[in-house]
Amino acid sequence: MSEATELDATVSSEPAIPVRDEEGHLNPDFIAAVEAAIEANDEAGLRTLAADLHEADTGDLLETLEAEDRGAFIRLLGEDFDYTALTEIDEAVRLQLLEHLPKEVIAEGLGDLDSDDAVYILEDLHEDDQAAILEELPYADRAQLQKALDYPEDSAGRRMQTEFIAVAQYWTVGQTIDYMREARDLPDSFYEIYVVDPAFKLLGSVHLDKILRTKRNEKVASVMEETRQAVLATEDQEEVARRFERYNLVSSAVVDENERLVGVLTVDDIVDVIQEEAEEDLRALAGVGDEEISDTVMTIAGSRLTWLVVNLGTAILASVVIALFENTIEAMVALAVLMPIVASMGGNAGTQTMTVAVRGIATQELSARNLVRVLNREILVSLLNGVALALLIGLTAWLWFDNIGLGIVIGGAIIINMLFAGLSGLLIPIVLDRMNVDPAIASSVFVTTVTDVIGFFAFLGIAALWFQLPL
Amino acid sequence: MSEATELDATVSSEPAIPVRDEEGHLNPDFIAAVEAAIEANDEAGLRTLAADLHEADTGDLLETLEAEDRGAFIRLLGEDFDYTALTEIDEAVRLQLLEHLPKEVIAEGLGDLDSDDAVYILEDLHEDDQAAILEELPYADRAQLQKALDYPEDSAGRRMQTEFIAVAQYWTVGQTIDYMREARDLPDSFYEIYVVDPAFKLLGSVHLDKILRTKRNEKVASVMEETRQAVLATEDQEEVARRFERYNLVSSAVVDENERLVGVLTVDDIVDVIQEEAEEDLRALAGVGDEEISDTVMTIAGSRLTWLVVNLGTAILASVVIALFENTIEAMVALAVLMPIVASMGGNAGTQTMTVAVRGIATQELSARNLVRVLNREILVSLLNGVALALLIGLTAWLWFDNIGLGIVIGGAIIINMLFAGLSGLLIPIVLDRMNVDPAIASSVFVTTVTDVIGFFAFLGIAALWFQLPL
Structure with a gap:
């Protein structure tokens, strides 16, 4: 196979620089050449390099360039810039670019596009900007785009193209x-x-x-x-x-x-x-929203903090359970050493089941019809792995603290927590889905709460009973 | 829009039963009708119901039927069964079905398919079964399929069709x-x-x-x-x-x-x-492999156990860190109550960053070129959210235990752990990718290890220093 090159060799007399390296990343030499052409205000040079690129390559290139070079890139390419490339870039980059381009330039660029691409570029803009750009378009185009924009966000009407035979x-x-x-x-x-x-x-x-x-x-x-x-x-x-x-x-x-x-x-x-x-x-x-690699620090920090604060609730609830057993722990500090193992194993097992359940719901492979079968299987899997881990961890605890009772207590707690992990991992997404809450967003907080609370409670509770420790 | 029905209304004189309900699940009435036709050995009735289904609907129907009904379904439909449907079902169901069909029946069914579909069905079979089925095919078909099967698994050669113009x-x-x-x-x-x-x-x-x-x-x-x-x-x-x-x-x-x-x-x-x-x-x-909703208990338990045992290593390491501070905890049990909060917040933050990093690597949006920018941003995000959470948790701890020192200690530990969470969440996937290890598979064990170990160590260590507790 010939070496990858998106450049039409007949346009350039110099040897063409491959646009992408073997792994499919943009070629650093190519980026450097583009940056040099922009720096030098070299219209002809930039055209040779970038006028015939596929829109996807142009899009990746725009994302890679420094913010201040992006506008210059479009200006220098002029009519050779294909606005379809704007459908290939992150929303943040697109908005930043469109903000700095004159409305009539944008309108002219959009006029050449299929309607679905034009709508894609317009839909995230502020309504005033949308109206200003639409006004620059010929009546027929404007009416067509306006009609598509009137359909709800994320609807077929927004994504369709109105050109057809x-x-x-x-x-x-x-x-x-x-x-x-x-x-x-x-x-x-x-x-x-x-x-x-x-x-x-x-x-x-x-x-x-x-x-x-x-x-x-x-x-x-x-x-x-x-x-x-x-x-x-x-x-x-x-x-x-x-x-x-x-x-x-x-x-x-x-x-x-x-x-x-x-x-x-x-x-x-x-x-x-x-x-x-x-x-x-x-x-x-x-627990990450639709953040993009080009978003700002504040956007990202804000969207992630929500999730962390929600999870803080779970963590504090787990601490409250531990606090019930303060005297128990004081009497036997080994419990404090071992207790995170029980919670963490439950959390991992719960996440496994939950992930399968959430995807099963999304792809409609998990439904009312096979729920009982899947539930039975989940219980068996949890018990099998619970017993296997209980033996492994019980033995470890026994040898570590030279206390067979501790091994038995942690083994029992593991089996109980694994069972609850499997059940909650499967049932919580299903219940949320029935309540029309997106199971992918809400499940993991609830599942973690179950595995933390049950994990600490079972381990510390059984230990208090077994060793007759104070509560 | 007319009601969804995949049945051709001219074939059946009875009112056609819709194949799917409004949410896109197979319609229970339709399934019941199919099951009744199979039960009654009613060839004509089953044909009326299922002969004109789209292969995707036939596939979903096969998966929904009880194992013993699947073979009967194919037998009763006879020549009207479209083997393309076998490309639409889970591997476990497909293998179970193919095992019970005579080789010459399978060969005849495959003969009508495009080569890519035939290869898809053949490739998971045991080599002996593959050979037996291929032998029943005309020479030209056999040679074509054998050639495709000689390409490596998951290669373009396996997925392509050899019919073209x-x-x-x-x-x-x-x-x-x-x-x-x-x-x-x-x-x-x-x-x-x-x-x-x-x-x-x-x-x-x-x-x-x-x-x-x-x-x-x-x-x-x-x-x-x-x-x-x-x-x-x-x-x-x-x-x-x-x-x-x-x-x-x-x-x-x-x-x-x-x-x-x-x-x-x-x-x-x-x-x-x-x-x-x-x-x-x-x-x-x-930590779940490519398990399917139709897999057996042992298959699933086995594949999930591997991951749980690997994570057990992480959990035990965290316990070892806690064990270093046994005397510290004995002197101040509130530390045992609060310590899971520090580890859990770090774990959540690390998972957030890691998820973004793993997908960024997969989609090639994260590369050497923007690494420094993303790293700087990640540090800022971690510090911002670290300080926010430190204030919230510090205040909670102070009020709960009426001890301002405890609030300061846990706040400091949170900031430190959030920073390590952000750094490890970003850098561990990148390092693994450079080492040609799939970052999606291996990252989370390492990131959790970092956030657990740093979380417990920072919190208990700072507490021991601050309150001058015994080690």
């Missing part, structure tokens, strides 16, 4: 092909065409490969797939993503409440949603 | 369209065609919409996009997924080491890889 059902394949050869303002790329009735009600779709494989005189209606379930423009993007994923879709028509075709969703937009969804669960479970 | 560069668009109308054995669906030289070396690709928009007498070579960087058949699927995602690809050619076209990857296969990758990080951080 729709034909009448009595058209032939040949007519359709001829129409596409002549038509202007086609979408940048498309995978199927749609068949509509005179009122623009969606009847079905035909994949392009089907059109190419069919004789010219056949009617499109005879080769179309009837629409069984179109995406509603108001539908949430996560639901749409799940459908794309389940049915391996590449594109899907979007209809309004009257079943009229209003737009098209393509898989490249949905891929981002699918990835975000899995990543959201990961972040939620760890 | 390749034309010579001197062909016209018209010739190409005519060829597609006549050709047999085309892929089920495709999005671009490929242009090759006489040695089958890949030259470029043409999107179908481009072909449809171009006049018949134009040469394909004049509208093709030159291949800049094709996917190598031996390349890892995760790398390929990153490229699909970055460049919004819908399909990509796959070449062998001689740059010859050998197959095609489509986005629907890659969507699964993208989702798995984000989910893998989530599971790895929580």
Whole structure:
């Protein structure tokens, strides 16, 4: 395979610098060359380097540049700057950039984009800025974008593109092909065409490969797939993503409440949603919001502090339980040494089960139908691992403190806590989901509370009984 | 929008039962109807219900059915069973099913599939079973599948389909369209065609919409996009997924080491890889392997126990630190009550930073270039939140134990531990990545060790100094 280079070799007479290194990171030499061109105000040089980049590479490059170089980069590239690149960068970087560009420049840049990309760039802006930019656009574009922006955030209507090809059902394949050869303002790329009735009600779709494989005189209606379930423009993007994923879709028509075709969703937009969804669960479970690598210190500190303070409640509750046994601990300090082991093992086991449960709920693999089976299995897994760990830890405690009773007490506490960990790890996410609370966000506080409280209480309580220590 | 129904209403005379409920789960009434048809050995009834299902619905249905009903379902559907459904179910369910089907039945079912689906079903089978099934296939199919199976696991070669359309560069668009109308054995669906030289070396690709928009007498070579960087058949699927995602690809050619076209990857296969990758990080951080909701108790218990035992090491290390301060605790039991708070706050903060770092590394947003900036920010965030939490916890401790010194000691320990949490949460994943260890799998043990050890040591150590307690 030839060396990776996104540069068109015919444009540059110098040997092209590869844009990315072997691991897929932007090549430091390439970044340095771009920075040098910006520094030197070298329009021609920058164009040679960056005018033909893929929008994704331009986006990564913009994120990598210092804040003050980003505006200069766009200014120097001028008409060669593809505004689609702004859909590829972090929100914080995008907002910072857009704030510093004149509204009419932005409007001109957006005018060339497919509607979904333009909406993506506009939607995070302040309403006043949105209005100011929209005003600079031609009426038809403005109306189209405004309509998309009127759909709820994260809905299919926001993500769809309004450029598509729709034909009448009595058209032939040949007519359709001829129409596409002549038509202007086609979408940048498309995978199927749609068949509509005179009122623009969606009847079905035909994949392009089907059109190419069919004789010219056949009617499109005879080769179309009837629409069984179109995406509603108001539908949430996560639901749409799940459908794309389940049915391996590449594109899907979007209809309004009257079943009229209003737009098209393509898989490249949905891929981002699918990835975000899995990543959201990961972040939620760890207590980090949707922070981006380019966010400021205050934004990040603030969003993380919330989670820490919530968890502080859990930690204090655990301390209150320990405080109940102050006299017990005073009589036998070894208990203080060993007690974190019980809580920590429970916490780890609870997190394991909870993670599986949260993802099972998100992917709909865990449902009312298999709950009993999964619950039984979880109890068995907890008991098995509880006994295994109890033996290991019990033996350790016995040998360490030369006290077989201590080994038995901690072993018993471990088994109890592992069982509660498994049960709470599975049931807490399910109950939260039933209550319409996102299980990924709220579960781990509750599960940790259970495993901490049960862990300390079981260990110190059993110890107090076994050794007849004061309470 | 009309009610969701995957059934073709013309097939059934009864009112069709919706396959899924509003939340996208399989409809219990539908499942019951299928189970009743299986119970009654009612071939015709089962066909009416399930013959026209999408493969994804059939897959979910198979997973939902009791193990003994699954084989009967396939037997009763006979030729109407689409083996593609087997690519949509958990590995454990698939293996259990394939074990009970005669080899020649499986071979016949696989014969109708695109090569990538057939490989997906075959690859997890035991080598003997693979060979037995392959033997039942016609020579051409067998050779094709065997070649794909010879590529490494999780490589592009395993995921690609070997059905594609390749034309010579001197062909016209018209010739190409005519060829597609006549050709047999085309892929089920495709999005671009490929242009090759006489040695089958890949030259470029043409999107179908481009072909449809171009006049018949134009040469394909004049509208093709030159291949800049094709996917190598031996390349890892995760790398390929990153490229699909970055460049919004819908399909990509796959070449062998001689740059010859050998197959095609489509986005629907890659969507699964993208989702798995984000989910893998989530599971790895929580210490659960690739367990599936259908796995057995022993499989799950075993895979989770490994992680728990590794974490036991961390917990014992923390206990050893506490043991150093046994006399200190005996002199002031309030320390035992409060010490878990310090460790737990550090653990939570460390997990936050670590999660962001692990995902930043996976998505290549965190790199050598912005490391210093991110590190500085992390230190500031840790100090800010450390001071905020120190005030809150210090005040709580002071009021609770009526001892201002205790408030100051715990506040100081919190600040120290938060700082170490931020540093280790960021640096440990980076160091592991440099050492080619998957940071998602190994980071959390190390980070927890740091926050536990530093947490207990700082709190008990400062307390011993401040109150001049015995060690």
